[in-house]
Amino acid sequence: MRLHRLDITAFGPFGGSQSVDFDALSTAGLFLLHGPTGAGKTSVLDAVCYALYGTVPGARQSGQGLTLRSDHADPATRTEVRLELTVAGRRLEITRQPPWERPKKRGAGTTLDKAQTWLREYDVTARAWKDLSRSHQEIGEEITQLLGMSREQFCQVVLLPQGDFARFLRADAGARGQLLGRLFDTQRFADVEKRLAERRKTAEARVRDGDSALLADAHRMQQEAGDAMELPELAPGEPGLAVAVLAAAAVARSTARERLAVAHCRLTAAESAQAAADRALAEARELARLQTRFAEARQRAVRLEERAGDHRAAQARMERARKAETVAPALELREAAEEEHRRASGAELRARALLPESLAEAGAAGLAAAARRAAEELGGLESARRAERRLAEAADERDRLDRQERDDEDTLREAAGWLAGWDTRRAGLQARVDAAQEAATRAEQLAVQRDPARRRLAAARLRDELGRDTDEAQRAALASAQHAVDARTHWLDLKEQRLNGIAAELAAQLAEGEPCAVCGATEHPAPAEKFAGHVDREAEERALAAVQRADEQRARDERRLATAREALAAATAEAGDTPTEQLASQAEELEREYAEARRAGSVLHAAHEELRLAEQEREHRLAGRQQAEVRAAARLTRREGLDRELAALEEELAQARGSAASVSARAAQLERQVALLTDAADTARAAEETARHLKDTDARLADAAYRAGFDTPQAAAAALLDDTAHRELQRRLDQWHSEEVAVRAVLAEADTAAAAQRPPADLGTAERTAALAAQRLREAASARDRAARSCAELDRLSARATAGVRQLAPLREEYDRVARLAGLTAGTSADNERRMRLESYVLAARLEQVAAAATVRLRRMSSGRYTLVHSDDRTGRGRSGLGLHVVDAWTGRERDTATLSGGETFFASLALALGLADVVTDEAGGVRLDTLFIDEGFGSLDDQTLDEVLDVLDSLRERDRSVGIVSHVADLRRRVHAQLEVSKGRTGSTLRQRGI
Numbered sequence: 001m002r003l004h005r006l007d008i009t010a011f012g013p014f015g016g017s018q019s020v021d022f023d024a025l026s027t028a029g030l031f032l033l034h035g036p037t038g039a040g041k042t043s044v045l046d047a048v049c050y051a052l053y054g055t056v057p058g059a060r061q062s063g064q065g066l067t068l069r070s071d072h073a074d075p076a077t078r079t080e081v082r083l084e085l086t087v088a089g090r091r092l093e094i095t096r097q098p099p100w101e102r103p104k105k106r107g108a109g110t111t112l113d114k115a116q117t118w119l120r121e122y123d124v125t126a127r128a129w130k131d132l133s134r135s136h137q138e139i140g141e142e143i144t145q146l147l148g149m150s151r152e153q154f155c156q157v158v159l160l161p162q163g164d165f166a167r168f169l170r171a172d173a174g175a176r177g178q179l180l181g182r183l184f185d186t187q188r189f190a191d192v193e194k195r196l197a198e199r200r201k202t203a204e205a206r207v208r209d210g211d212s213a214l215l216a217d218a219h220r221m222q223q224e225a226g227d228a229m230e231l232p233e234l235a236p237g238e239p240g241l242a243v244a245v246l247a248a249a250a251v252a253r254s255t256a257r258e259r260l261a262v263a264h265c266r267l268t269a270a271e272s273a274q275a276a277a278d279r280a281l282a283e284a285r286e287l288a289r290l291q292t293r294f295a296e297a298r299q300r301a302v303r304l305e306e307r308a309g310d311h312r313a314a315q316a317r318m319e320r321a322r323k324a325e326t327v328a329p330a331l332e333l334r335e336a337a338e339e340e341h342r343r344a345s346g347a348e349l350r351a352r353a354l355l356p357e358s359l360a361e362a363g364a365a366g367l368a369a370a371a372r373r374a375a376e377e378l379g380g381l382e383s384a385r386r387a388e389r390r391l392a393e394a395a396d397e398r399d400r401l402d403r404q405e406r407d408d409e410d411t412l413r414e415a416a417g418w419l420a421g422w423d424t425r426r427a428g429l430q431a432r433v434d435a436a437q438e439a440a441t442r443a444e445q446l447a448v449q450r451d452p453a454r455r456r457l458a459a460a461r462l463r464d465e466l467g468r469d470t471d472e473a474q475r476a477a478l479a480s481a482q483h484a485v486d487a488r489t490h491w492l493d494l495k496e497q498r499l500n501g502i503a504a505e506l507a508a509q510l511a512e513g514e515p516c517a518v519c520g521a522t523e524h525p526a527p528a529e530k531f532a533g534h535v536d537r538e539a540e541e542r543a544l545a546a547v548q549r550a551d552e553q554r555a556r557d558e559r560r561l562a563t564a565r566e567a568l569a570a571a572t573a574e575a576g577d578t579p580t581e582q583l584a585s586q587a588e589e590l591e592r593e594y595a596e597a598r599r600a601g602s603v604l605h606a607a608h609e610e611l612r613l614a615e616q617e618r619e620h621r622l623a624g625r626q627q628a629e630v631r632a633a634a635r636l637t638r639r640e641g642l643d644r645e646l647a648a649l650e651e652e653l654a655q656a657r658g659s660a661a662s663v664s665a666r667a668a669q670l671e672r673q674v675a676l677l678t679d680a681a682d683t684a685r686a687a688e689e690t691a692r693h694l695k696d697t698d699a700r701l702a703d704a705a706y707r708a709g710f711d712t713p714q715a716a717a718a719a720l721l722d723d724t725a726h727r728e729l730q731r732r733l734d735q736w737h738s739e740e741v742a743v744r745a746v747l748a749e750a751d752t753a754a755a756a757q758r759p760p761a762d763l764g765t766a767e768r769t770a771a772l773a774a775q776r777l778r779e780a781a782s783a784r785d786r787a788a789r790s791c792a793e794l795d796r797l798s799a800r801a802t803a804g805v806r807q808l809a810p811l812r813e814e815y816d817r818v819a820r821l822a823g824l825t826a827g828t829s830a831d832n833e834r835r836m837r838l839e840s841y842v843l844a845a846r847l848e849q850v851a852a853a854a855t856v857r858l859r860r861m862s863s864g865r866y867t868l869v870h871s872d873d874r875t876g877r878g879r880s881g882l883g884l885h886v887v888d889a890w891t892g893r894e895r896d897t898a899t900l901s902g903g904e905t906f907f908a909s910l911a912l913a914l915g916l917a918d919v920v921t922d923e924a925g926g927v928r929l930d931t932l933f934i935d936e937g938f939g940s941l942d943d944q945t946l947d948e949v950l951d952v953l954d955s956l957r958e959r960d961r962s963v964g965i966v967s968h969v970a971d972l973r974r975r976v977h978a979q980l981e982v983s984k985g986r987t988g989s990t991l992r993q994r995g996i
Helices: 022-026 041-053 136-147 151-157 162-170 173-184 187-228 241-306 308-324 328-353 364-379 382-420 422-500 502-507 537-575 580-601 604-657 663-707 713-719 723-747 750-757 763-826 838-861 902-923 943-959 971-975
Strands: 002-011 014-021 030-034 080-087 090-097 100-103 110-113 116-123 128-133 159-161 866-871 883-888 893-896 931-935 962-966 979-983 990-994
Touching: 002 022, 002 041, 014 022, 014 990, 022 962, 030 041, 030 971, 041 080, 041 090, 041 136, 041 151, 041 931, 041 962, 041 979, 090 136, 116 136, 128 136, 187 241, 187 763, 241 308, 241 723, 241 750, 241 763, 308 713, 308 723, 328 663, 328 713, 364 663, 382 422, 382 604, 422 537, 422 580, 422 604, 663 713, 723 750, 838 866, 838 902, 866 902
Parallel strands: 030 962, 030 979, 159 931, 931 962
Antiparallel strands: 002 014, 002 080, 080 090, 090 116, 100 110, 116 128, 866 883, 883 893, 979 990
């Protein structure tokens, strides 16, 4: 990587634009970047880092890009850094602009512009720059990939900070590890350590969980086995736990099987006793049942004899009811015929009551003939109905034509009146539009004049305020100047008085026998004495301090006066000499005119809209007038046709409706008459038919009662039973018969009669014996079930424990293997004798390379005296791998780097930094670093050592490198001819190249 050119604008201490030509500085190999403290030497390096990575190094880095902006920059100038460099054979140009809080273009206040980044590449063929990207992320990834280094590595390798390497030289192994870890990116090895440690914890947890599950199964087996199983006193993770648990489980299973065999034998004996007791109980219950059955049958037979008379009466009643059932169909037919005749007679009476008196006594045939005549007359009125409906429609249409004519006359009258004033109305509306348009144009013109007038008024007010501040500052400056003169005069007077009395002050310090500081005499015969008002050193120093304070106050007041005058000049340049009151009056008048013009122009849209609506209304009224005229011509012809049709219809309807009010009323009368006559004829025929049917059913009922053996139909009806009474009587008969049969059957049973001859059965004793046998059987069955469940549960738990042991074996092997690897990489394993972590091991190899590369230059700088060596020895109780010692060739002994002097520490750390730069460069993929910077540290070297160090730095040109030395040491200006000088001033720092 070689730097060509750097352009800085409003960055850090640089208020304006500055440029650095690194090509010209690099021709000498070495160049010096110097300037007073705080001028901005380090800011040049910050600008290089910011251009490449978008951030500045180390502690100067900030979360807000606004802190990169120079306080000396003009508010209208944006901060920008542009760097031109060659890397990996490509010539690139990077431009970065941090976020900028700039003044708003309109109004007061500020607005924030986002950060901007550009990346361009020089095309050799086309001899022109071409744009590559404007994305922060893409440009950052591209630069990092080309350089092969992160920002931290770049700041350690290219911008060599000597203070960091001096600390690195004296640091312990932990501090060295942190720096080397950042430079060589050994985080992946630390991640391996962390991953192995996590895997060890995971494997250990899985083994512990497996042992815990095994112990849990063992505890459950102990609960099932009781005192037949003893658990091993081992914790999870201890060896031998699985074997001990499986052995105890085997003993528990054997004991459980023995208990199950004993429980089977007890259950068999209990089942035999239970069967015998059940048989004895069954025999006792059967004997008791037969004896009870015989006694109950004798009692039932007695009760049947007592109810024999009632049974014979019920049988006679059932016989008469069966005979009456043959007459029941005739009775039902007669009742139905009588009911039907009664309904038909009532309907006939109701229908005849609605007929005229002339037809009230007519027969069914006469009523039917009258209905036919009325229907024929009704059919002849259908044509008249249609004519009546058409008459109503024509009258409605005639009315509609009249209403339409009146509406059209109103429309024509309104249209004529509205159109008569159209020209005047349109002219007025157009005048409103023109006036509003003119006002809107005037408002736009005045709006352009408002902002300049406001700014000029604000500047005038600021001018007046600054004028007052300037007068006050001038008075304060004059007063402080006079005060400073008075203080200095007072101090000079006191100093003169002290010099006049200095002899007395010296005499006060004399002691007998001690030499005088002035003459050397040991005898002091007449020492001077202090007079009244003598001025001592303290009084003089207080006066001098007052002089200094007065000078400082005078300088502050003068700076304040200069600042006020500059601000006053700027405000006067913008506001001019016009009085503030006049500018305020002009601004107010401008605002008033703008408000009036804007208010008058605000109705432009409404005026346009009103004109458009008026034109639409005119078109609408013209169209309405034309349509009304067309409808009037059509109505005249239609009205004449309707008048002729109405006269013909009226003549036809007068003949058809007769005395009725209308044809519809006449038709309604005839329809009602036809319906009444038809209904009356139908009800008369129905009454005659039901009377004949009733007479027939009376004859059939009398014949059926005679054949059934009843004297009259009424006797047969009385003998009938309804369904409920019949069922109840039949039930009583069936119940008596069933009871008689059952009693005879029981008394005829041989075993029942034999049981009645035996002694009474002892049922209670048999039941107690059977209950005791059943309880013993349940207890034996429960014991057998418990033993069986215990065997099954022990078998299940033993099988699960065996499976868990099989699954746990590979987990234990994995844990042992991972734990050994984790301990080895973490440096805690016994196999790792030096207790060196994996990351430390990799860093130790890198440190050994760095020490070898640094030793080459350190020998030259120290004239062959010192050599840096890497050590793997442990320090105290810490881990080994990152030790660094120096070998002194003059003594032949190896000693700690902390014993080096200040100058020796500088060139040793410089050699270490250069060696580290070479190793990191090789680690980054062989990226050439053609430009390096060394920041400070040369002030601690003597002339000879400085020459040797500069010779080493000059030798870097063998690798085609240019080295920039950042220092304020004056001796370097004579030794290094190519220089970049940084000067600071009140308006910001500037850069100047010399010696090229």
